[in-house]
Amino acid sequence: KAGVTQTPRYLIKTRGQQVTLSCSPISGHRSVSWYQQTPGQGLQFLFEYFSETQRNKGNFPGRFSGRQFSNSRSEMNVSTLELGDSALYLCASSLAGVAGGGETQYFGPGTRLLVL
Amino acid sequence: AQSVTQPDIHITVSEGASLELRCNYSYGATPYLFWYVQSPGQGLQLLLKYFSGDTLVQGIKGFEAEFKRSQSSFNLRKPSVHWSDAAEYFCAVAHQGGKLIFGQGTELSVKP
Numbered sequence: 404k405a406g407v408t409q410t411p412r413y414l415i416k417t418r419g420q421q422v423t424l425s426c427s428p429i430s431g432h433r434s435v436s437w438y439q440q441t442p443g444q445g446l447q448f449l450f451e452y453f454s455e456t457q458r459n460k461g462n463f464p465g466r467f468s469g470r471q472f473s474n475s476r477s478e479m480n481v482s483t484l485e486l487g488d489s490a491l492y493l494c495a496s497s498l499a500g501v502a503g504g505g506e507t508q509y510f511g512p513g514t515r516l517l518v519l
Numbered sequence: 520a521q522s523v524t525q526p527d528i529h530i531t532v533s534e535g536a537s538l539e540l541r542c543n544y545s546y547g548a549t550p551y552l553f554w555y556v557q558s559p560g561q562g563l564q565l566l567l568k569y570f571s572g573d574t575l576v577q578g579i580k581g582f583e584a585e586f587k588r589s590q591s592s593f594n595l596r597k598p599s600v601h602w603s604d605a606a607e608y609f610c611a612v613a614h615q616g617g618k619l620i621f622g623q624g625t626e627l628s629v630k631p
Contacts (some may be wrong), residue, residue, distance in 0.1 A: 407562075436618060446609065448618035459618060493562055495619075507553070508619060510563040 404430055407496050407511035415517045421482040424514045428475050428496030434458075435477040436508060437469060440491040449492075452477050453499070481516075489518045521546045521614050525622035532600050533630045540595040540625050542610030551613035552593045554584055557624075558606045566608075569593060580604070605629045 408427045416422050428435050437449040448461040452471035469479045475496075481488055492515075495508035522545045532538050544550055551570050555563040567578025574586040584595045593610060607626045611619040 409562075438619075445623050446611075446619075446621040448620075451618060461618065495563075507565060507568055509565065510555070512562040515560075 407494055407509055409492075409494050409511040409514050411514060412512065413515050413517075415519065416484050417519050418484055418486060420484050421480065422484060422516060424479045424481075424492055424494075424516075426477045426479070426494030426496075426511060428477070428494075429509055432496035432498055432509075433475055434497045434499055434506075435471055435475065436495045436497075437477070437479050438493045438495065439463075440493060440513070441489075446493070449479070484518045486518050489516060491515050521612055521620050523610050523612050523620055523622040525608075525610055525625050527625045528623065529626045529628070531628040531630060534602050535599050538595075538597045538600045538604070538627070540608050540610075540627070542593045542595065542622060543591050544593060544610075544612045545591065546612055550593075552584075552586060553611045553613070553619065554578065554582070554593075554595050555609045555611065556606050557609065563609065566595070600627075600629055602629045602631065 410425045434453045436451040438446050440446045450469050451459040455471045466482045471477045491513045493513045494511045497506040497508045524543045526541050553568045554566040556566050557563050566582050567576050567584055569576050569586045577583050582597050584593055586593050607624045609624045610622045614620050
């Protein structure tokens, strides 16, 4: 089975721009979660989507948004980029999500975003 | 509030030596616990997980972890470290809000 894939792997943007990141989960997985990883804050949960609905959300500003399609693929959008948004953005998929009984989340390789 | 603490930011061990990485959690109910490993520039790879049952769990690459409820710990061990084990290791607990809460990570260096 193919793993979680994320595109693009690397991105360079300037402040004020917006960016869209894509995640394709493992086949059959319906839950997709997004995490931001920075040296200072570590791994922080952004949001989780299940069956095209945002089921859970972390403590990030409204500039961070996402969506999920009927094939479970997910996109994450960050508008009005700030320097502090530079990070590794990780996507993880699971069958039904962590809340559904502590299922295992499988992570993609991440998209490294650099904001100049 | 649920939290995970990895007390050691950086550990250096000699190749062939044993390894123990510490993880302490704060969680009201029976936790679902995970250890992930991250090589530079890569995503997270699952090493092992504890959901219930036997408190000693075996994982990939020769790793094991022991769940100790009385100490709120889930330490990761390996009897003999290989140079390829150099990476960053993350302990995590599953939160009821549908997310994983991670520790700050422990960076492992391996001396030849």
